[in-house]
Amino acid sequence: xxxxxxxxxxxxxxxxxxxxxxxxxxxxxxxxxxxxxxxxxxxxxxxxxxxxxxxxxxxxxxxxxxxxxxxxxxxxxxxxxxxxxxxxxxxxxxxxxxxxxxxxxxxxxxxxxxxxxxxxxxxxxxxxxxxxxxxxxxxxxxxxxxxxxxxxxxxxxxxxxxxxxxxxxxxxxxxxxxxxxxxxxxxxxx
Amino acid sequence: xxxxxxxxxxxxxxxxxxxxxxxxxxxxxxxxxxxxxxxxxxxxxxxxxxxxxxxxxxxxxxxxxxxxxxxxxxxxxxxxxxxxx
Numbered sequence: 001x002x003x004x005x006x007x008x009x010x011x012x013x014x015x016x017x018x019x020x021x022x023x024x025x026x027x028x029x030x031x032x033x034x035x036x037x038x039x040x041x042x043x044x045x046x047x048x049x050x051x052x053x054x055x056x057x058x059x060x061x062x063x064x065x066x067x068x069x070x071x072x073x074x075x076x077x078x079x080x081x082x083x084x085x086x087x088x089x090x091x092x093x094x095x096x097x098x099x100x101x102x103x104x105x106x107x108x109x110x111x112x113x114x115x116x117x118x119x120x121x122x123x124x125x126x127x128x129x130x131x132x133x134x135x136x137x138x139x140x141x142x143x144x145x146x147x148x149x150x151x152x153x154x155x156x157x158x159x160x161x162x163x164x165x166x167x168x169x170x171x172x173x174x175x176x177x178x179x180x181x182x183x184x185x186x187x188x189x190x
Numbered sequence: 191x192x193x194x195x196x197x198x199x200x201x202x203x204x205x206x207x208x209x210x211x212x213x214x215x216x217x218x219x220x221x222x223x224x225x226x227x228x229x230x231x232x233x234x235x236x237x238x239x240x241x242x243x244x245x246x247x248x249x250x251x252x253x254x255x256x257x258x259x260x261x262x263x264x265x266x267x268x269x270x271x272x273x274x275x
Contacts, residue, residue, distance in 0.1 A: 003250055003251070003252065004250065004251075005249055005250055006248065006249050006250070006263075006268070006269060007198060007201065007202065007249055007269050008202070008269045008270075008272075009202065009205070009206065009209070010202060010206070011199065011202065011272075011274040012270075012274065013274045013275075053216055053217050053219070056216040057213065057216040057217060060209075060212055060213055060216055061213065064209060064213075070269065070270070073270065074269065074270040077270050078270070154274075168210070168213065169213075172213050172214070172216065172217055175217035175218075176216075176217055179217065
């Protein structure tokens with residue numbers, strides 16, 4: 001089970017409305033390498049992991065990804081808060097407004113709804129952990145693109161925190177992978 | 191609100207420290223220095239959460255906030271509504 005903590009993992013400061021940036025941030029909210037994909041990917045893969053280290057790590061990183069999903073949603077929510085429909089339309093969010101108003105709907109930056117096809121769970125821990133490491137790198141580079149797309153110091157600060165977490169998760173997944181490979185090598189008898 | 195925000199930020203900082211050690215310990219479960227740090231931070235975090243909840247209401251439904259009527263859990267601000275300075 002999970003217990004909700006009524007707080008963000010990291011503060012979200014937004015200094016002014018920026019509809020375009022809200023749209024770009026959808027990449028990390030409902031896109032292929034989004035925080036939602038990360039959470040569902042890890043929390044799905046953990047059941048078929050062979051070691052307790054990997055089961056623990058996927059549970060804990062999957063849980064942290066849900067907190068990051070909430071942080072990205074908060075940035076989007078604040079960036080479009082109070083913006084009139086006409087301005088949303090002019091900034092390219094007219095289609096979003098027609099279907100979702102200002103709701104933070106899980107779709108990517110182009111409006112394509114989130115799908116489980118973005119993730120994989122093969123039942124093979126080596127394959128799954130390699131996917132996870134690749135996913136962290138893809139999310140890291142997406143955050144670097146997003147940081148370049150805004151001048152808002154508050155948004156930049158939160159995006160830098162999220163980028164750094166991808167680096168740490170990549171490192172921990174690598175350690176879990178090495179541990180599983182060592183275990184499999186030790187089980188080989190010739 | 192300034193006092194509340196500074197207490198909340200202290201909790202966020204302490205809990206982040208604990209999360210980072212949590213992940214490290216998942217792959218280094220025998221690391222004594224990390225274990226010592228984790229338990230020390232956890233104690234500080236519990237104390238900070240307790241102080242906050244006694245003043246501003248629950249951070250979790252099962253937390254330390256005093257019994258109150260009406261149900262304080264649903265009071266705003268929700269996490270996405272807080273204006274940080």
